[in-house]
Amino acid sequence: MTTTATSAGSAGPAVGFDPRTAIGTLELKNPVLTASGCAAAGRELGRLYDVAALGAVVTKSILRDARSGRPTPRMAETPSGMLNSIGLQGPGIDAFLAHDLPWLRDHGATAVVSIAGNDAAEFAELAGRLVDEPGVGAVEVNISCPNVANRGLVFACDPGSSAEVVSGVVDVVGGRVPVLAKLSPDVTDIVAIARACLDHGADGLAMVNTTLGMVVDTDTMRPVLAGVTGGLSGPAIRPIAVRCVWQVHAAMRRGDLRTAPIVGIGGILTGLDALQFVLAGASAVQVGTSTFHDPSAPLRVGAELAQALAARGFAGVADAVGHAHTVLAREGAR
Amino acid sequence: MSAVTGPAPAGVPAAETLGARDRRPDPVQVRCAVLANEPDGAYRRLVLDAGEAARRALPGQFAALAVGEPPTAMLLRRAVSIHAATPGDRRFDGADTLEIVVAPHGPGTEWVTRRRAGDVLDVVAPLGRPFPAPEVGAPTVLVGGGYGSAPLVWLARDLRDAGHRVDVVLGAASRDKLFGLEEAAAVVGPDLVHVTTDDGSAGLRGRVTDALAPLARDGVVVYACGPMAMLRAVHEVAAGAGGTSWLAVEESMACGIGVCMTCVLPVRGEDGVTRMTRSCVEGPTFDGDRVRWDAISIGPGGATSAVPADCLGAPVAAGKGH
Numbered sequence: 001m002t003t004t005a006t007s008a009g010s011a012g013p014a015v016g017f018d019p020r021t022a023i024g025t026l027e028l029k030n031p032v033l034t035a036s037g038c039a040a041a042g043r044e045l046g047r048l049y050d051v052a053a054l055g056a057v058v059t060k061s062i063l064r065d066a067r068s069g070r071p072t073p074r075m076a077e078t079p080s081g082m083l084n085s086i087g088l089q090g091p092g093i094d095a096f097l098a099h100d101l102p103w104l105r106d107h108g109a110t111a112v113v114s115i116a117g118n119d120a121a122e123f124a125e126l127a128g129r130l131v132d133e134p135g136v137g138a139v140e141v142n143i144s145c146p147n148v149a150n151r152g153l154v155f156a157c158d159p160g161s162s163a164e165v166v167s168g169v170v171d172v173v174g175g176r177v178p179v180l181a182k183l184s185p186d187v188t189d190i191v192a193i194a195r196a197c198l199d200h201g202a203d204g205l206a207m208v209n210t211t212l213g214m215v216v217d218t219d220t221m222r223p224v225l226a227g228v229t230g231g232l233s234g235p236a237i238r239p240i241a242v243r244c245v246w247q248v249h250a251a252m253r254r255g256d257l258r259t260a261p262i263v264g265i266g267g268i269l270t271g272l273d274a275l276q277f278v279l280a281g282a283s284a285v286q287v288g289t290s291t292f293h294d295p296s297a298p299l300r301v302g303a304e305l306a307q308a309l310a311a312r313g314f315a316g317v318a319d320a321v322g323h324a325h326t327v328l329a330r331e332g333a334r
Numbered sequence: 335m336s337a338v339t340g341p342a343p344a345g346v347p348a349a350e351t352l353g354a355r356d357r358r359p360d361p362v363q364v365r366c367a368v369l370a371n372e373p374d375g376a377y378r379r380l381v382l383d384a385g386e387a388a389r390r391a392l393p394g395q396f397a398a399l400a401v402g403e404p405p406t407a408m409l410l411r412r413a414v415s416i417h418a419a420t421p422g423d424r425r426f427d428g429a430d431t432l433e434i435v436v437a438p439h440g441p442g443t444e445w446v447t448r449r450r451a452g453d454v455l456d457v458v459a460p461l462g463r464p465f466p467a468p469e470v471g472a473p474t475v476l477v478g479g480g481y482g483s484a485p486l487v488w489l490a491r492d493l494r495d496a497g498h499r500v501d502v503v504l505g506a507a508s509r510d511k512l513f514g515l516e517e518a519a520a521v522v523g524p525d526l527v528h529v530t531t532d533d534g535s536a537g538l539r540g541r542v543t544d545a546l547a548p549l550a551r552d553g554v555v556v557y558a559c560g561p562m563a564m565l566r567a568v569h570e571v572a573a574g575a576g577g578t579s580w581l582a583v584e585e586s587m588a589c590g591i592g593v594c595m596t597c598v599l600p601v602r603g604e605d606g607v608t609r610m611t612r613s614c615v616e617g618p619t620f621d622g623d624r625v626r627w628d629a630i631s632i633g634p635g636g637a638t639s640a641v642p643a644d645c646l647g648a649p650v651a652a653g654k655g656h
Contacts, residue, residue: 037594037595038593038594039593040592040593040595044591044592044593044615045591045593047360047361047591048360048361048362048363048458048591060595065647066646066647067647068609068610068641068645068646068647068648068649069595069598069610069641069647070641071638071639071640071641072585072596072598072599072638072639073586073596073638074595074596074598075410075586075588075594075596077408077409077410077588079407080407080409081409082409082410082588084588084594084596086594086595086596089595089598089610089647090647091646091647092647217635219634219635220633220634220635226638234409235405235409269405270405289409290409291589291593292409292410292411292588292589292593292594293400293406293409293410293411294363294400294456295363295458295589295591296363
């Protein structure tokens with residue numbers, strides 16, 4: 001007998017549990033979102049299931065102009081992960097506003113629009129084009145794409161560059177929708193980058209983007225990816241991502257950082273993976289690479305997370321955010 | 335009714351019409367019981383109880399399989415072409431079956447070839463655009479390299495039923511790597527099946543293009559599946575004869591459903607603009623005349639694509655505008 005994986009793979013409803021969460025002023029029906037670059041602009045997943053059931057669809061990063069992306073090969077499978085070197089391929093914001101955003105709106109999806117620019121002014125221009133469009137729930141500022149020609153252009157590797165981009169976007173958005181800064185794990189002190197973003201007005205943090213990696217083909221004896229290096233994602237990087245969320249949330253609890261919602265991202269394949277991020281300090285999570293493995297993963301993780309939280313006695317997501325810090329503090333007090 | 339699909343609807347915006355000359359059913363994600371797993375030359379032929387996926391599939395579409403015991407360290411789905419879809423398959427108590435042909439290339443596909451009857455596979459199918467229909471009455475030649483011929487028997491049956499002349503050219507390195515010989519002969523007749531092998535262990539010693547060349551004439555429509563070097567050669571023969579070639583590419587894919595942007599190649603759209611185009615949703619079958627062969631390199635590790643300078647969104651040198 002065949003069963004559709006989307007139903008058979010899901011946990012049942014968690015009775016008495018409130019799955020709602022919030023990222024600043026954006027209220028979400030559940031805490032599991034897609035991750036940028038892993039769901040395009042929702043339409044393809046919409047052929048498999050109702051994207052309105054997701055916490056939100058986070059779009060692939062939108063650029064001002066069309067971009068071809070990199071040559072191929074663009075992908076390599078790695079143990080429990082993959083490398084990608086897409087290079088932000090996309091049709092540009094005009095096509096996004098004409099075709100993709102209306103589709104998301106018509107299908108009842110909450111849209112978190114990821115934006116990427118070559119400089120701070122371009123980020124601000126993109127934010128300005130988006131902020132008053134109906135259906136835009138939040139803007140995620142992709143300052144951390146590793147697939148750029150010059151590592152010096154990864155804004156999220158430098159507090160000053162991060163601050164410049166974020167403040168430009170925040171000024172344009174003017175509080176009308178939440179602004180999330182998406183951080184890179186490839187930094188020495190992620191709290192310093194988080195601080196730069198929050199001090200300059202970011203409403204929340206999306207943590208983390210891929211980490212830079214590479215694979216060499218031992219037959220051809222050259223790098224596998226045409227772009228030589230690529231972003232490593234998937235369960236392989238989950239412990240790095242959980243650690244980043246933990247460090248930033250800990251700084252918030254200490255009072256070293258303004259308290260703001262964290263969206264956890266990195267190798268989430270199951271509800272228990274997502275729970276790790278919540279316990280470390282995330283108010284919501286994004287499911288990325290796992291969507292390639294299991295297109296229904298964002299929905300399934302949502303159901304599994306609700307069950308896991310309910311089973312541990314939490315009435316809602318907010319009650320569990322950062323709970324691992326509380327447990328550790330209690331142990332220290334004894 | 336023929337499953338070969340009709341022409342594109344008029345008036346679809348150009349940006350969305352790359353290859354949109356045919357209809358395309360939505361895919362489903364299904365957990366499929368393996369009903370049979372038999373050897374076929376160098377390959378394994380698996381029959382899956384695929385329910386809705388089998389009822390929707392059309393010739394030229396593919397399936398994306400999750401591989402490895404969960405939780406698996408191999409995250410990416412393996413794309414395999416669909417050899418047959420048989421709703422109400424009498425061989426299997428009326429189950430709606432999909433038949434796939436798998437070559438063990440690496441740990442993921444090896445895992446698939448070891449599945450036994452009763453094991454379950456997580457399948458997303460049907461994916462990609464079906465083979466487009468030829469002009470009414472056009473002579474057709476179907477060219478398969480190795481197990482690339484897997485989807486062609488199904489297509490041959492539909493083309494034959496629609497009244498086309500159908501020649502089938504099957505080529506491989508050696509006899510054991512040919513696929514579909516007997517089935518093709520049963521559909522089009524043995525005289526219209528032409529075999530080539532690199533080592534001469536079956537049929538003509540040579541390449542598929544050696545057998546294709548005398549069949550290619552003005553107005554011929556060639557359908558081909560196989561490695562990129564073969565597809566390019568087939569295209570050159572077909573185009574040289576004034577014919578059309580529909581080429582099903584074998585790009586490596588991460589998702590198969592259109593979200594990851596890894597399986598791209600440069601293809602000129604109906605609007606004349608070249609884009610890095612997803613083979614999973616705009617393909618896997620492309621018009622050979624639209625593929626930007628000038629940007630594709632074929633080496634020992636497979637085919638790779640550069641970004642043509644006139645591709646939409648290609649990097650622009652500093653100081654040059656669009």
